[in-house]
Amino acid sequence: MSWYWEDYQDVVCEFFATKKHVARKQHVCGECHCRIHPGVTYLCYVGKWDGEFSMFIMCSNCCETWVTVLDIFDEYEVPALQVFGLLRGAIEELLDATFIDEDDQLVHMWLPDVQEITDMNPAQMSLFEA
Numbered sequence: 001m002s003w004y005w006e007d008y009q010d011v012v013c014e015f016f017a018t019k020k021h022v023a024r025k026q027h028v029c030g031e032c033h034c035r036i037h038p039g040v041t042y043l044c045y046v047g048k049w050d051g052e053f054s055m056f057i058m059c060s061n062c063c064e065t066w067v068t069v070l071d072i073f074d075e076y077e078v079p080a081l082q083v084f085g086l087l088r089g090a091i092e093e094l095l096d097a098t099f100i101d102e103d104d105q106l107v108h109m110w111l112p113d114v115q116e117i118t119d120m121n122p123a124q125m126s127l128f129e130a
Contacts, residue, residue, distance in 0.1 A: 009025055012049065012050055013047060013048070013049050014048040014049070015047055015048055016045060016047025016048070016049075017045070017046055017047065018045050019044055020042070020043055020044075021041070021042055021043075021044050022039060022040070022041055022043060023036050023037060023038050023039060023040050023041075023095075024038055025038060026038065027042060027057050028056055028057070028123065029057060029059040030066075030084055030085050031058055031064055031066075031084075031085065031087045031088075031120070032057070032059065032061070032062050034061075035057055036059050037059065038115070041060055042057055042058060042059055042060065043057070043058045043060070043063050044056070044057050044058075045057075045058070045061060045084065045092075054084075056085070058084070062087060065087060065091075065106065065109070065110070066082055066090075068104070068106065069087065069090045069091060069094065070082060070098055072094055072100065073090075073094070073099075075099075076099050078097070078099075087110070088110050088111070091107065091110045091111060091113065094106070095111065
């Protein structure tokens, strides 16, 4: 169904662990790229995928958003996979599949340009087509 599912469905996870941490130094969220300041709780994923060890840090807002996105996919019985760094793509996929609409809070938070683009006339929209 979705580009990120198809591209990553064959990735082999040898192991992974998730742990909540309280930042002792500044980090950057791998999804929204916001700063995670000392004293703020974040989630850290570590594991080995396809023979490569990786670590991914995510702020609590992005963690909650991923839960919402995966719940929506599950509600429509669409196979989905949490691919770190591709939350925006997952939300775009929900919008394209009409599982959510342009007024959804996820769209306003993650895809603010969608409203601007849909408000344009067809001639202006052609500028954004690949």
